Amino acid sequence: MTAHTYTYQRRYCGPLEAVIFDWAGTIVDFGSFAPTQVLVDAFAEIGLPVSLAEARVPMGMAKWDHIQTLGQLPDVARRWQAKFGAPMTDADVDQIYEIFMPLQIARVGAYSQPIAGALDTLATLRAQGLKIGSCTGYPRAVMNALLPLAAELGIAPDCVIAADDLAAGARPGPWMALANVIELGIKHVAACVKVDDTAVGIAEGLNAGMWTVGLAVSGNEVGLSQSEWLALSISEQQQRRQRAAEKLAQAGAHYVIDTVAELPAVIAAINQRLARGESPA
Template sequence: MNYRYTRRYAGKLQAVIFDWAGTVVDFGSFAPTQVLIDALAGFGIDVHLAEARVPMGLAKWDHIRALGDMPQVAARWQTRYGRAMSNGDVDAVYEAFMPLQVARVGQYSQLIPGALETIAVLRAQGIRIGSCSGYPRIVMDTLLPIARERGYSPDCTIATDDLPAGGRPGPWMALENVNRLAIADVAACVKVDDTVPGIAEGLAAGMWTIGLSASGNEVGLTHEEWTALSPAEQAARRAPAEAKLYAAGAHFVVDSIADLPAVIDEINARLARGERP
């Protein structure tokens, strides 16, 4: 006799797993990009901010590799060195990049407006706060105490080099949060991120996903620059960011972490109706 076991989670959300830069800290996600531009400048390679943003969300070594594989950047490296960028060259750039990133991550990592208020709302609902990042552990060990001083202390933080399986767009960092936070079902989790690899990570882990457009890498403005725009200008900058995140599979896209509570309520309502991610 064949038995078929089915189970559909219909409880409330138990955890929200946040990215870091562009999501909870660093409006516009400048720390990973500007520092990488400066590191490559030390090798005589000029990279524009828009180019540096293209692979955002990947682990930093992978980010450098992807950037070096972009045709226009590859051409500059070829002109400068007479050969293609090798993995050894990526190692050298990474080794130059890391000390700069550690030294300057706090400079860029102010909390995004509304972050503490939103996290307080989530905690009041009994929701655990997880996190993961494209930053390696050496950077997270610098950033965590800075964030704590500024009022943000997640229940779990996984860095991109903490796990042997690797980082985004794979599901492993998000799933390690599930493991460490002892969450009963991945459908009870939400992954919040401002990048395509971060959305892919959440989907691969079987979670609800929320993309952040205005505060993140896709718009790429400081908070001051964003708020100085007119509503029409904001709409024009927001639209391609929203489209890209929805195309990546995000279930919802909002401007920033400040807009999260209403979406959490909507997901809880969907779960109560028996829906899954």
């Protein structure tokens, strides 16, 4: 019996069907302060100061993993060893997580105003027939506190997947993004766009086979409030924008824009690429 090898490429050439958003730094919380500032405060409660810049390094990860990775940063690990006489253990991570969770639940709403242009962008995408998905590094308990507050402000995605919802895990794996595909009833991952402000969130979208859009200015990489951003000189803004955009581009983002307000033009460009037979791979 002779075996034959056949090569057949099945490309999706239809329009986009869904956009899957991150939360903090993407559609709410300009500068992504809720997850980072609260982590700084949680570490302070055990007597180990960490800076906001250090807390931002693992952003986008599930929060238990975020705490563990933060504790493994060389400078933080040295300070931990000097104070406690041993490296951070999983039990230490559990202790900080138990401090972090009630603080995060209590304070997430205070930081989570919609980013300028987010509501208009969501309305534009819905008017085009796109479904709105979302996933986050926040655990479900935090999202349960945030979702009703966000809904009152006009943000109510069709799907919300939290970092601890899935047994498979969270970012940079594709599972939360793919859970959106299932819940939203999307037939082709190439019909989806993942929008995120972190490198690990871009990796999530790429691993799921989706188009990816990085947000340079509104999120973790610049890490400033909108008022702080606007107070910078044009040259300072450009330097910070470029550093953030380069990191997201190096992570593999197909597009990098300042904020979600610019997303509709990118959606149009991706639809044109799909019509030409291009794919996100």
